[in-house]
Amino acid sequence: MNVGLAIFWKDVLIEWRSRDRVVAMLLFSLLVVMIFQFSLPGGASADTQVYAPGLLWVAYVLAALFGLGRAFTLELENDALSGLALAPAERGWVFLGKALANLTILAPAQAATAFAFGLFFALDLTAVAAPLAGIVLLGSLGLCSVGTLFSAVAVRTRFREVMLPLLLLPLLVPIVSGSVRATTVLIATGSVPFEPIQLLVVTDVAYLIVCFLTFDYVLDE
Amino acid sequence: MIRWTGILLAALVTACTVLIATSPVDARQGVIANILYVHVPCAFAAYAGFLTTAICSALYLVRRDERFDRIAMAAAEVGVLFCTLNILSGPIWAKGTWGQWWVWDPRLTVTLLLWFVYLAYLLLRSFTEGSERTARFAAVYGLLGAIVIPLNYFAIELFGGAAMHPDNLEGDSLGPAIALPFAASVVTGLTALWHLVLVRADLEHRQAPPDL
């Protein structure tokens, strides 16, 4: 438990010193929003609002893939990953510490992207900001759990940049579909639907448990 | 073992061919319905293969016995093969019967996702160095790939995909004349899966360095 907190603190501190992942993800997801402007008929406007929730999550997933890929490269320098593997603790806590740090580092980019979506699609998100943040948190939790696990895997394979999305995207279908559905209903009606949230919670719990238990096998050399 | 499954498979294929050739042609769909004698066994074989991969992955992580890893790998390869045949044969039949090549029906979508998962599994294996590390990484992924199946079903139903596949094979949904060749083709498909998995795992075993 303390090991998880130590790792979380260490990752956030390193990110705070350089801020390179936060800035890169932020710019990246704003660029993705720009691309949507050119790929939608009539651009991002009130007329294309119906596409906004789906596209928002596409931007989130792409930004997360981008940021998660870097999560373990910082552990490769000076073989720091071995330092984590040496810790006499349940390795699941190492996983949780890394996953929570990823979740935290993702948050600024996500908030800014949501703001940009509201602006370009003429959506007023301020009224639903709190429940939307909740949905984003639930979705991102699942995203960061498998994302962290397979980031640790991909970083030690050849073609690591290609490997992470290939491994991750098929596993993200339940999370993306639940999040998009929940976001759509929330923006349309102002209330949070039960079924997609249920799917998100079940997926998050299942992924977190399996990742916690299997991280031991990933951390071994 | 491999010899016996091979002989059994040869016998089953012969019997199946005879049974299908002598069964009546479907009154409504015509001769195109015979694709189902390939399509459905391939689906059963693919699902059985992926299930084997998931179970053997879990067993490998618990026991760390290379034999489980070899079977998991073989079942994924053969499963992807059958899954490919299944996905290719489906649209041919669907165009003739539903009038469309592709429909985002839940079972179709989940099968396609599974195909992606286990292709990624095989890619992961070929991009990882060191046999023991490959086995561990792949086992973790093979396990998660199976957990995602029920979640995906739930996810797709949430989006209200139109279910075009029959829910279950009930005894009376098939006429007695085609029930027997149908059952025979499924048994043949599963036997083919097991035979190929055994051959592939054996090949891998022969390539592996000798146990010291």
Next chain:
Amino acid sequence: MNGARVTGCSLTKRFGHAVALDQLSLELAPGESLAVLGPNGAGKSTLLRLLAGLARPNAGTIEIDGAPAHRRSARRRIGYIGHATLLYPALTARENLVFAARLYGVPDPAERAAQLLEDAELGAAADEQVAGFSRGMAQRAAIARGLVHDPALVLLDEPFTGLDRSASERLLVRLATLRREGRSLVLVTHELAHAAQLADASLVLAKGRTVHTGRGEDAASLEDAYLAAVERAA
């Protein structure tokens, strides 16, 4: 401080078709120090990583005080100082040590870090980022990191590489202190003179096999034995 007993029994480690270690056995009594020598690619670092519980053998067993090396109870007794420093360049020396202390559940991480920084003579540079450290300073910080939980068994992988003469001398003194404190030591090195000075016993590897074991040798006899054994193996 009581050292740890190390027992390795017919260890085999393969990487694909390449055999890094081939049925290697070793035994180290508590408080003893062992020098592991051999040409490049002999399997020295692999052996050390197996001892640290970072990798598992394909066959054979390895025990630290009776517990398999990859178990948590064994990891608590092992200090691993690898070829790389295991430090985060973006953090200061102090932050690195506090983090390591928290990984090991050391009671007062800040206090422990301060004490280790003093032992490592890094007091002045304690709050500078490790990225700016010289090789000698980084090596001292890495050793402090490895000792953060007061391990009974210290594993060192080529600690003298890249150090100038005065840094080497300081390291030699530091390692002699660790030995005097009663810790068990496993030292992988190319420097036969250092090995003879620091180790009670020697183990020479070639192509993953033991080609020589010795005890209480001086530098000259160790060198003779080493050269003969490596030549025979080649």
